[in-house]
Each structure stands twice: as C-alpha cells, then as structure tokens.
Amino acid sequence: MMIESLLKPMHILLVDDNPNNLKVLSEAIQGCGWKTLMATDGESAIEQTEYSAPDLILLDVMMPGIDGFETCRRLKANSITQNIPIIFMTALADATDKVKGLEIGAVDYITKPFQQEEVIARLKLHLKISYLTRTLEQRVQERTAELTQSLQQLQNTQLQLIQSEKMSTLGQLIAGIGHEINNPIGFISGNCSHIEEYVKDLLRLVNLQQQKLPHPDPEIEELVEEIDLEYLVEDLPKILGSMDQGIGRLKDISLSLRTFARSDISSMVEFQIHEGIDSTLMLLKHRLKDQGERSVIEVVKQYGELPPITCYPGQLNQVFMNIIANAIDAFDDLYQNRSVEEIAAASPHTITIATSIQHEQQTVTICIEDNALGMPPEVQARVFEPSFTTKPVGKGTGLGLAISYQIIIDKHNGQINCSSTSGQGTKFIITLATSVDRKKISAIALG
Incomplete structure (x- = not known):
C-alpha cells in the first residue's frame, strides 16, 4: 500500500x-x-x-x-x-x-x-514516522498479548499434564495398595470370627471343668495361678474386640483410599461431596494428631444437607487434600521460632469445614477455614500462580493450589476464592454447580 x-x-x-x-x-x-x-x-x-x-x-x-x-x-x-x-x-x-x-x-x-516543497516533504516524512511508530506500538501490544496468551495456554497445558499424570499415578498406586490391603484384611477378618468362636468354646470348657473338678491337681492349680486365668478370661474377649476394631479401621482406610482416588478421570459422575471430604480427612488423620510441640488439630464439620453433584470426584478430592494439607502445614509453621510461652498461649487449632446449598443458584459451597498463620496480601494475591510457593526448597512445588484452581475453574466451571488475614487464618471458598453442562465443561477445558 x-x-x-x-x-x-x-x-x-x-x-x-x-x-x-x-x-x-x-x-x-x-x-x-x-x-x-x-x-x-x-x-x-x-x-x-x-x-x-x-x-x-x-x-x-x-x-x-x-x-x-x-x-x-x-x-x-x-x-x-x-x-x-x-x-x-x-x-x-x-x-x-x-x-x-x-x-x-x-x-x-x-x-x-x-518553501512549500520542503514543508510537504518534511510533513510526509514525519507523518510516515508517526504512522510507523503507532503501527509498531500496536504490533508490539498485539504480539505481547499473543505471547501472554500462549504462555498462559502453555502453563494450563503443563498443569493439565501434571494433573493427569498425578491422578493416573495416584490411581494406580491406590489400586495396588487397596489390593494388597484387602487380601490380608479379608483373611484376618474371616479367621477372626472363627477365633472368637474357638475362644468361646475353650472358655466354656475351662469353666465347665472348674465346675466338675472343684479340687484339681496341684500342678494344674499352679499353672492357673501362673497364667492368671481369671484375668485371661476377662481380657481375651477385649483383645478380640480390639482386633475387630483394628480390622474395621483398616477397612475404612481401604474404602477411603478408593473413594479418594476414583478412576473417573474421563467422565463426570454423581458424587456426594461429604464422602470425598471424609475420605480426605481419614487419610490425613495421622497428621491431625499431636506432633511434638504442636497440639492436636480439631476438625469442626458444619455439613449442610447436600445432594450428590455431577463432577470428577477424584479431582475434587485432590483439591480438598491440597487445601487441608496446606492448613496443617500452616499450623506446623506456627511452632517455628516460637518461645514456650507463646506456644502455651496459642489458641486451640481448628480447621472448620462448612458446606451449604443455594437452591436458587443451584450451587453448593464448600468453605475450608483455619485459624493458623494467615497470609500477607502480597502472598494471597499469588496463591493460585503456578510454581509460586513460600515453603522452603524440597517442601513444596507451588503446583498444589494452581492445579486446584484449574480443577475448579476449568474442569468444573466453578469458583474458588481465598481470603486471608496475616496472623489470624485463611479461608478457601469453593462454589460448584449441582449439575453441569458436560459440553460446556469440555469446551472450557479445551480452552
């Protein structure tokens, strides 16, 4: 032109x-x-x-x-x-x-x-320079926007790959652990019922023998005293009951593992949110207990009446895991560089999990709040950025909340927000639709 x-x-x-x-x-x-x-x-x-x-x-x-x-x-x-x-x-x-x-x-x-010719020549020159300058600036802005968009798409793709790989690896790991746990659990559980019957029969026999032979042989009396038969008869049923509780605990853990990492990556299914939260808490139970100087963390459940929602359960459970595990980390950090007096004066540690339904909007809300360290504004503004972390090297990748953001926003077309006050605590609010348009979700995910 x-x-x-x-x-x-x-x-x-x-x-x-x-x-x-x-x-x-x-x-x-x-x-x-x-x-x-x-x-x-x-x-x-x-x-x-x-x-x-x-x-x-x-x-x-x-x-x-x-x-x-x-x-x-x-x-x-x-x-x-x-x-x-x-x-x-x-x-x-x-x-x-x-x-x-x-x-x-x-x-x-x-x-x-x-001279008119000189004026026209100079005007042409500077109009051309001005036009080229404006065009160059516009092209730079457009190219910058394109590069920014490409970078964002690349980061999203990387997060999706990491997310898919983590869920795939986790699913395989859980399936293997579940298989290994279930076999001995089934064996022990099946034999425990027989052991209980055998013990009852043996105790009946001992009791009957004592009734029929009120004056047993001195050697038998010595053995009865040695093994403290009276205490044994009283304690053995308790031991069997404890074993039964332990088996029940193992079954709960196995069920929680299967609930936490369900193999539903390729399709959305109906899922009860509370089951996912409870399975996550079960897997984190050992971290909620006393840890040296750090006292127990109490989990306060304020569950509303929620219907099953259409979602990717395994991925939502990963979001719950990331947020709750971060809250536990924050409580652990409270005890670094603190005096004994400050530790003694610290408030009881609580993680409050509240759920509710908004019927008019057809959405459910999950609020996970702790009363730990909280975050300064500059950290809060970046919590969902990929690779951003305040944890020391080797303690965190900075991907947990970025992946959580993508799961909620891109995979479920929901919302996740963080509000925090430094020194007081942090709150994450997740909003999800009770049912979703799968075609719309697929379009969002493909971006």
Missing part, C-alpha cells in the same frame, strides 16, 4: 498568527489530500488539539500571548496530546533556539520563509 493512501485521512493543525501563512500552508496541504485545522494563538491551539486530536502540528514560535515554546511544553505535559509530533516554524536562525525547541519535544524545524 502506498504511503500517500495511508496519509490521506491525516489531519494537520496549523498554528500561526499570520493569516497569509495559514492560507498558503492550507492550500499546499489540501493539495496533498490532507485535512487542515487552524489556530492563530497558543491557547486556542491547545484547546483545539485536545478535542480534534490532529496527526501533526505545524507550530509558529513567535506568537502573541503564549509563544510556541510554551505551547509545546503544555502539549507535551498533557497525556492526551503528548504523543502528537510538533514541527516548529520560525524565522529564528539561532541554533540555541532550535536546540531549545527540540529539547522540549519538537521533532523538526522549518525556517521561514519556507
């Missing part, structure tokens, strides 16, 4: 107190297909520039009122007009005056009396 065709819509403001100069310049400029605007003093030139936004200004230096230099200073000080190129027109031949004009922002000088 020819430069002339690009410059046709250009508007040029002529500022001169000499009407004859304005007429000559206007005729020459209009002959090139450009449009002219005119002003006879600096004040009106500034006013006209602000509302008409010319592409270039031809500005006389010597004018009544404010001169060209002061007019130029004011135009360059205004964010609206500062980028408009200004060419001075002057009869002053002193190099000092020319340098002064260039220092305050002019792009060129035209010396009076001027």
Whole structure:
C-alpha cells in the first residue's frame, strides 16, 4: 500500500498568527489530500488539539500571548496530546533556539520563509514516522498479548499434564495398595470370627471343668495361678474386640483410599461431596494428631444437607487434600521460632469445614477455614500462580493450589476464592454447580 493512501485521512493543525501563512500552508496541504485545522494563538491551539486530536502540528514560535515554546511544553505535559509530533516554524536562525525547541519535544524545524516543497516533504516524512511508530506500538501490544496468551495456554497445558499424570499415578498406586490391603484384611477378618468362636468354646470348657473338678491337681492349680486365668478370661474377649476394631479401621482406610482416588478421570459422575471430604480427612488423620510441640488439630464439620453433584470426584478430592494439607502445614509453621510461652498461649487449632446449598443458584459451597498463620496480601494475591510457593526448597512445588484452581475453574466451571488475614487464618471458598453442562465443561477445558 502506498504511503500517500495511508496519509490521506491525516489531519494537520496549523498554528500561526499570520493569516497569509495559514492560507498558503492550507492550500499546499489540501493539495496533498490532507485535512487542515487552524489556530492563530497558543491557547486556542491547545484547546483545539485536545478535542480534534490532529496527526501533526505545524507550530509558529513567535506568537502573541503564549509563544510556541510554551505551547509545546503544555502539549507535551498533557497525556492526551503528548504523543502528537510538533514541527516548529520560525524565522529564528539561532541554533540555541532550535536546540531549545527540540529539547522540549519538537521533532523538526522549518525556517521561514519556507518553501512549500520542503514543508510537504518534511510533513510526509514525519507523518510516515508517526504512522510507523503507532503501527509498531500496536504490533508490539498485539504480539505481547499473543505471547501472554500462549504462555498462559502453555502453563494450563503443563498443569493439565501434571494433573493427569498425578491422578493416573495416584490411581494406580491406590489400586495396588487397596489390593494388597484387602487380601490380608479379608483373611484376618474371616479367621477372626472363627477365633472368637474357638475362644468361646475353650472358655466354656475351662469353666465347665472348674465346675466338675472343684479340687484339681496341684500342678494344674499352679499353672492357673501362673497364667492368671481369671484375668485371661476377662481380657481375651477385649483383645478380640480390639482386633475387630483394628480390622474395621483398616477397612475404612481401604474404602477411603478408593473413594479418594476414583478412576473417573474421563467422565463426570454423581458424587456426594461429604464422602470425598471424609475420605480426605481419614487419610490425613495421622497428621491431625499431636506432633511434638504442636497440639492436636480439631476438625469442626458444619455439613449442610447436600445432594450428590455431577463432577470428577477424584479431582475434587485432590483439591480438598491440597487445601487441608496446606492448613496443617500452616499450623506446623506456627511452632517455628516460637518461645514456650507463646506456644502455651496459642489458641486451640481448628480447621472448620462448612458446606451449604443455594437452591436458587443451584450451587453448593464448600468453605475450608483455619485459624493458623494467615497470609500477607502480597502472598494471597499469588496463591493460585503456578510454581509460586513460600515453603522452603524440597517442601513444596507451588503446583498444589494452581492445579486446584484449574480443577475448579476449568474442569468444573466453578469458583474458588481465598481470603486471608496475616496472623489470624485463611479461608478457601469453593462454589460448584449441582449439575453441569458436560459440553460446556469440555469446551472450557479445551480452552
């Protein structure tokens, strides 16, 4: 495209107190297909520039009122007009005056009396430079936006790969552990019922023998005393009961493992949120107990009546795991560099998990709140950024909350927000639809 065709819509403001100069310049400029605007003093030139936004200004230096230099200073000080190129027109031949004009922002000088050909040539040159500058800036902005978008897409893709790999690896691990646990659990559980029956029979036999033989052999009496038969008869059923409870605990852990990492990556299913939270708490139970100086962490459940929701259960459970595990880490950090007195005065540690349903919006809300360290504003603003972490090297990757954000926002079209007060605690609020449009979710996930 020819430069002339690009410059046709250009508007040029002529500022001169000499009407004859304005007429000559206007005729020459209009002959090139450009449009002219005119002003006879600096004040009106500034006013006209602000509302008409010319592409270039031809500005006389010597004018009544404010001169060209002061007019130029004011135009360059205004964010609206500062980028408009200004060419001075002057009869002053002193190099000092020319340098002064260039220092305050002019792009060129035209010396009076001027030649029309020179004026037109200089105007073409600076209009072209201005056009190329604006075009370059626009291209830089567009390219920057494209690169920013590409970087965001790359980060999202990386998180999706990490998320898929973690869930796949976790699912395989859980399946293996579940298989290994279930076999001995089944064996022990099946035999325990027989052991209970055998023990009952043996105790009945011993009891009957004592009744039928009130005066047993001295050697038998010595053995009865040695093994403390009375205590054995009393304690053995208790031991069997404890074993039964332990087996029940193992079954609960196995069930929690299967609930936590369900193999549902490729499809959404109906799921009861409370089951996912409870399975997560079961797996973290050992970390909630006393840990040396750090006292027990109490979990306060404030569950509402929630219907099953359509979701990816395994991925939601991973979100619960990340948030609750981070809360436990925060309580552990409370005890670093603290005196015995400060530790003794610390408030009881609590993690409150509240759920509710909003019938009108057809959404459920999960709120997970702790009363640990909290976060300063600069940290809170970056908690969902990939690879951002405040933990020491080897203690965290900075991906947990970034993946959680992607799971809630991209995979479930939900919302996750964090509010925190330094020194008081942190709250995460998750909002999910009770049912979702699978096609819409797929479109969001593909981005």
